[in-house]
Amino acid sequence: MSPSHAIILLAHGSRDPLWRRPVEAVQARLQAAQPDAVVRCAYLELCPPTLHDVVQELATQGIRRIAVVPLFLGAGRHVREDLPLTVEALARAHPALQLRLAPHVGEDERLLQLMADIAAEAAIDQ
Known part of the structure; x- marks a missing residue:
């Protein structure tokens, strides 16, 4: 049976290929945790895929449900307006899709506590 839903991890993007490593690491962990979903990375600018x-x-x-998860700490113009x-x-371009924009990860209390x-x-290790 093929997956019916997907999760897109959306990050800003960079020309530096090393910048993508943490985003792709999140993708790999999420894919392992949710093998019934399709997990993809996408970037706003500077590197593919868009x-x-x-989408x-x-x-x-044949994916019909997609959650877009913005991997942004702050809610700048990209997150608040463009996205x-x-x-x-x-x-509108894909009316057969259920496309949902999740809150950006920087709003999640768990991430703030982890940081x-x-x-x-780091302060203790000094």
């Missing part, structure tokens, strides 16, 4: 390209690919594979408009446009814990450990 969100548009990944198009998934739609042609909702982009997802709305993609939903505080890591910083506290």
